[in-house]
Amino acid sequence: MKAIQYQTYGTSDVIEQVEIPAPLIQSENDVLIQVKAVGVNPVDMKIRMGFMKAIRPVEMPFIPGGEAAGIIIAIGKSVSKFKVGDEVIAVPMKHAYAQYVTVNENFVLLKPQGLSFEEAASIAVNIGTAQSVLFTEGRLEKGQQVLIQGGGGAVGSAMIQMAKAAGAYVIATASGKGFALAKSLGADHVVDYKLQDVVGIIKNVDLVADTAGGQGQEKLFQVLKPGGKLLSIVSPPSQQLAEQYHVKAYFVASDLSSKILQNGMDLLGAGKLKPIVSKTFKLEQAAIAQDFLTTGGVNGKVVLLVE
Incomplete structure (x- = not known):
């Protein structure tokens, strides 16, 4: 699969696109998602620059990305909330800058039908x-x-x-x-x-x-x-x-479990909350997308589109 990773901490120059094997379900409570869109967050750059290695150390090479939207293509044997083919929003906390990602089902929500994948990747x-x-x-x-x-x-x-x-x-x-x-x-x-x-x-x-x-x-x-x-x-x-x-x-450290996200999802469904997507980039433009967000003054969310 295509993925974005880096081998060492640093500026956006360390980011590269690679071809690596797709992940496999390792836990009976995991789902495997074909990623359609990925949200870019300030914490992505903080991790890349090494600013958070004391509290969130990562194993190199590292695939960034904490939130995504896509389609479930496989489930662990104990998964009860989802089925293959479900369109979902997920918060894997890492490894979302890729064509596929595994996520514990407690950090997954069904995507509201009215949302595009890029909108869905922008909200969790x-x-x-x-x-x-x-x-x-x-x-x-x-x-x-x-x-x-x-x-x-x-x-x-x-x-x-x-x-x-x-x-x-x-x-x-x-x-x-x-x-x-x-x-x-x-x-x-x-x-x-x-x-x-x-x-x-x-x-x-x-x-x-x-x-x-x-x-x-x-x-x-x-x-x-x-x-x-x-x-x-x-x-x-x-x-x-x-x-x-x-x-x-x-x-305050954010709780991104599906239970905590439910209020916002209910507001989305009621039309009282709308996603704000500022700009989209292709997955291979991840470095450009991160630099765009780093410049500041961005109104809304930056999203990577995955083919």
Whole structure:
């Protein structure tokens, strides 16, 4: 099969397309998927650059890719949720940049009929991360205020839609095309962070969901009300500032199991959540796709199409 891999950590120059044997089902709870599309996520580049080797070491040569959509072509003997021929969304966590991938059935969902494969490959990490931050950890409730830092990005756009569906008042930061996107997705208030300082405008929010990180993260403590939460998917927030502002603040690792993804899938089915695909590339253009996402300012998801 065709696959994208690298032999060592480094820039996108280490990425190469290879021909290797297709994987075989190793566990009785696995399914084998013919991949049709793959989502490209920032963590793909962090792993490739070696930034995560302390907590997510990989065995070289390594095939990246944490989410995919495709068709099941074989199942393990104990698989009960799926059958051969099912069109599915999967979160294998690795090895998805390929024509075939094996995945435990607990990280697989049936693809909604109305979604294309490229749309389906763009949503799992987004909704799993949004669910983990907003509801599992953030405990966001109807009527509360949430500030989404980075509302024009792939995860931020899912957060806007899921928070609105839960009845929250949604504030988002964005700029350029992302500003219009955040508005179109239902954000009640969008702050153009290139023109305005969010600290001078927003106060007393219940939850800050930080998808951007960087130096601006420390400012976000000032918009929270006492007892609020600052949750980041990028970097651990300052505990000193958390104590100073009498709030809780911590890094959130996403739960991408099918159970956690179900709320987002239900919203998709109800028409309350739509996938946002920014740009597609062919599998062999994986290095170009990663560099495109790395440049920043991408509104929505980057997806690889697999033939």
